[in-house]
Amino acid sequence: MKFRDGMWAVAEGVRVEYAEEVYDITETDKGLSLLCPSKKIRGRGDTLNCSTLTIDLEAPHDGIISVETTHWAGAARKGPNFQLFPQGGQKFEPKISKSDKGTTLSSGSLSATINPADNTFGIKFHSTEGSKVLTSLAARSVGLAYNPAWSNMLQTGDMTNFKHYVFTQTNLGVGETIHGLGERFGAFNKVGQAISLWNADGGTSSEQAYKNVSFWLSNRGYGVFIDTPGKVELEIGSERCCRAQTSIEGQRLKWYIIYGPSPKEVLHRYSILTGRPAKVPSWSYGLWLTTSFTTNYDEATVNSFLEGMKERDIQVDVFHYDCFWMKGFRWTDFIFDPEKFPDPKAQIARLKSSGLVSKVCVWINPYIAQHGAAFAHAAEKGYLVKRKNGDIWQWDLWQAGMGLVDFTNPEAVKWYVECLNELFDKGVDCIKTDFGERIPTLDVEWFDKEVDPHKMHNYYAYLYNKIVYNALQARYGETEAVLFARAACAGTQQFPLVWGGDCESTPEAMAESIRGGLGLGLSGFTFWSNDIGGFEGSPAPWIYKRWVAFGLLCSHSRLHGSGSYRVPWLIDNDDRSPEGCSAVLAKWTALKTRLMPYLMAQGVKAVEAGLPLSVRAMCVEFPEDPTCWYLDRQFMIGESLLAAPVFEEAGEVEFYLPKGKWTCFFTEQTREGPGWFRETHGFGSMPLYVREHTMLVLGKEGIRGAVYNYKKDVEVLVFKSKDNKTASADIVGSDGSFVGTLKESDFEVGAGQLLEGNSTIRRI
Template structure:
């Protein structure tokens, strides 16, 4: 124990340092040389839903007192904490990465009086009140060149500087730029200025607020309505490094079943068995590649979860078996609201076992959602999660391949759930204020556990609401978007920021959910979204049907062209998912991920990377047949023509209605599979690797595409090397039978075929 003057002191136990300041105790724990956990007393003993397991590595740590400050040093960074509790962080080059702001906040945003607000509302204006989430705040210095990314799928542009955002999971269909909160709360922020890059993850599930330079150009701040100070600082040399550190902490998107990367067709709703037969038959008849059909709430009996309407679907098990023979999977929606019905076994079981949220007097809390008067499973309790997981058996016994969790913010039709409503934080009763943002997370966690246990396969779960770390259990989509060009434009920054926030498996509703799409919009949407990991066309009841054949030609032909492109490149996407289990990097990435020192990409909203080798520059406005494309450092090739471009320059490229501007980085090798109408892993016996440029190396992953056997070594890893003098294929790891019988290596129009020789376990040309 060391005394600083007559106020401060610190204690060190292994890699944790407790510092006493005028403001109270701060606890700093070095988890890795680049990740520091910072807490106050109120947060120090709390449970994290985002960070699971022990993330602490052995870190050489020194603590010293210098000029009235405690200095904590790891091999990668140094932290200074003064007597007033201010905290500054430096990198190994002694550059300030992040500093606490010492001044007073400037209340520069003028608020309307209550009377003015009522008058504005009467005139039809939407009045947005400033967040009141202010139990505690963290204020950091804002530098001139700082840019911000992350925060999940908030609306607006890629760079979040100058905007405010709230974390309170909300069913908000009006997803304009000014909307501050949506379905997910991911309080993770990446800051970069081209010299230093860092991440901040505030692991507090209460309602919180970020102001990223709107109030003042001198600082940015975070406030939260409850709980304690609990955040992680993570250093990185670039954006990609920070994402790797963040996903090390909160978990990485697991390798999905391969079929899940195919095309998904959905509608609210395919209401009958005949509807489902018709849509699947049409998909095959028109040779539109597709693996999955989704069933919305109308398949249920009165919207009761874990039931089927026998009038509309008289034999659901037979239907799903028939679809399976035609290589279709079925994903069914499930909402958390359980109908209050004394004749309904799910409700009765939950009441008896005390599995539902309650009022303060311990009576079961009710609100209204789709089934009418409903109750809410309390997913914060382990016993509720286990019960919910077991109930998935109703679906898996029918042959359902995945679950789509909706309305799990949780949504409520009869006003917000009151603040005092009792939910459990594991074994401790608390209120909705703490558990609201965790609700969808814990529902997805339970669903994942049920499907994993009952099928043995990698669960396919989609969730609308989420918290940090939900990526370990579930795919996500951006919710009820609109059939508008503005929504299409917003798709790119939304999915890119979701990816930077750990959610590699994400998508939007292709064509838009609310409102009527049109042929041009749907065409540009399938082009822009064809590389989104979750590729689903979904639309709302009462809107125009938007299956691709509804619009005739040329929409149908163009739609088919891009579905075929998707299926050709499935193995590239699958390889990125396999690599993502190691580095946490998303499939769909903003250019700033890899080119953070290039000022042209810091807020580039209409281009993105797929991995590091494909650059996509879709058209996202009507009537456009040419567009400007920025290509970053290096040389790039037009995917369609092979034409070469020098990087760090803008080009005006042709983009007629059927053309997606797509570029490949020099030296890239891209795997191409034969075009099929569905994914059939057992039939995969040939693949082509195409080189762009003169030479390159590529690592390709292969497994059974379904279960967890790969975690025990049942996978193949191929190294493809193509140089000016020699092309070679090396089977680096052979734990999965079968292997490809034929591998083609392609340069331009030249194709050389290699065949597997089982006797020597290698590939040879004939």
């Protein structure tokens, strides 16, 4: 939200009051409390008829400082609130010092220093050892605003017709770039954008986002986490070009500044603050095939798809039943359509015993249509959100007369989990938790009367996914749970995984999806997927094949559409040539299967560090290269593989290689970076380059299925650097357990301690 009209004028209808000076500094148990009046105090009389802002600075953890700005402290503190330090944080003692440079609060490697000059406002955030200034709160950078503007302070005795805002503006340095804020599909660098953090079902080609995460990362070595699940408005160089403004409607605004200095260190500390991503089972890395959305299918249809995939040598690890496993007008009643699936438990058992697929997923959402059997029971028991007059909240958008499960009611949660367990009893292994964005805020009353409906809008996605994820863990074990979720907010990274929502079947939409994945990865999410071929419409064969190459190099890979199937032979009239859709899908699926020893090991490391696995923004691995902060059409897969998807039918692609020697995975030809390169690729290849000084462990040729022994009969490729440093690779089991670190020297004695069978090494 903009509060000013240019630099000199206030926006029409708005009254703005700024913290004009730091009048008083009080030491607290956790840090400093600053009293900041909205005018300069030069005499006692100036303290009258004057608003103040209190800024509390606290040091909860090494490299992290919180900044909370409060106008009226008597405002109710309604929830929900993000659970911070969910895995526990280290005890940390803040350090306060004073000098001629000001009063400084130090939190290990990060410090905040208050300008000591009289009648002045200013807070500088910098590295404790003094070598780096990160950002600052300069003059007129912290304030409050009313809309509409009042003409007499007496009017504020009744706030019914006023909106009240608190805002802060951190400085943007010369050349500073801002990234993250969830899965956003617009420009990768957010400077110049106005962004609302408010979950919405807007597709991938709009300013809206399914996953709004109140965290952004700067190329200057720090990040900012905004500690509210409510609506946040950001003007990132779009109100004042040199400032990033954060505003909320309310009386308090709290955020945390997190120091790196590298992006990896920032993201690691962010994961400590909001929660570390959980591990995912190895089978989930394999290819997922779905029924698509509005298509017509039954057991015979499903079998024909999977048999067709097997015939074409395409291994499917997970089959997903989308919405119409239930009857229309009855979502979500958790009951299989008896006409299509008269005995779902037996049908799922037959599917698995056939060997065509190892796991089964089904679609759900938190909306309960009134024509389904679940509605009457949930309504009677009080499990649905209500209107203020006591009616059940309902509308006809999406499902006729649908209600919304009230996850603030413990009994509603218990009932919902019971419904999930009935699905698990039938053989369902994982859940697609769709929707959760259209959460009402007006004329609603939650079971928990202490929650703010506006804060519940984004936070609902966290509760929804957490409840389903915990149910899966309770049934299948801590490391076997996996979701396929669309909505998210900060903290939801703890319940993997998510996919990119509804995209069109165009190359532009594929690029949008990549930008969304890059941004979400810089918001603390390790695992991400998208709809291969696009969701809306029917992809042309060339788009499908280019998207297959991209999608199979993401951490998770799913074929899914809206009104048309995504099996390859229906895309190109069953072209059986080497360049046909079936052959291309078979090749890329086989490649991902071979990469599983590398992917699984890198996934474990990514979880521990709070990093994206794939798609990983180039700046995470190469933060000192300015170009890497602008690259939004390529990505890293873990630490050592670089992928640049192709967006042209003819196969032309331009990509960037950072400094060092890079080896093409397919041809083993090398290139020297830094520099831009152009190549032309058929559908069976793309720019896939291996970083120097890499040991890449691959499964044996011809292996099928994502789950196998990652240390038996493997091929080890060593990509040397100019200085011939010894390369190494972590070896993990198919359950993600650490086996050991493989070194080149191990092969001199047969590698017997870590590898099994006929494992080979080749130096490139």
